[in-house]
Amino acid sequence: MSLDEESPVCRHYRVAADMLGKRWTPQILRGLLSGVTRYTDLKDGVAPISDALLSDRLKELESLGIVRREVTPSTPVRITYGLTAKGEDLAGVIGELAEWAERWAEEPAIR
Numbered sequence: 815m816s817l818d819e820e821s822p823v824c825r826h827y828r829v830a831a832d833m834l835g836k837r838w839t840p841q842i843l844r845g846l847l848s849g850v851t852r853y854t855d856l857k858d859g860v861a862p863i864s865d866a867l868l869s870d871r872l873k874e875l876e877s878l879g880i881v882r883r884e885v886t887p888s889t890p891v892r893i894t895y896g897l898t899a900k901g902e903d904l905a906g907v908i909g910e911l912a913e914w915a916e917r918w919a920e921e922p923a924i925r
Contacts (some may be wrong), residue, residue: 833878834907838863842871843901844908846881850896880904 834840838860845851845859857868872895875881880901886892897904 834904834911836871836874838867838871839875840908840911842868842875843880843897843904844912846895846897846901847905847908850884850894852892852894856895875901 841860841863842856845856851859853868853872857863857865860868872881872883876883878900879898882896882898882901884894884896886894
């Protein structure tokens with residue numbers, strides 16, 4: 815197989831690695847693994863992420879079917895975020911990554 819002919823397994827792996835490799839995405843997912851939460855609570859748990867970046871990541875993860883956004887019509891409107899079944903399926907990956915980081919990642923952070 816040439817470099818231009820990528821197998822479906824490699825293509826799917828690349829898509830997953832690209833998604834998980836985006837800045838702040840693993841931290842957002844780890845925060846959502848604790849359960850449904852409001853935007854401000856999630857932001858506090860993932861600090862120091864900017865509002866714009868958190869909003870972009872949540873929209874992207876929602877479009878991928880990993881995060882669900884629920885709007886409760888009340889005064890004021892209540893918006894919460896949680897993981898879909900597809901998102902919850904990432905718990906093992908995020909957990910393994912956290913364990914690896916505890917064991918091997920040293921300060922300063924790997925860049």
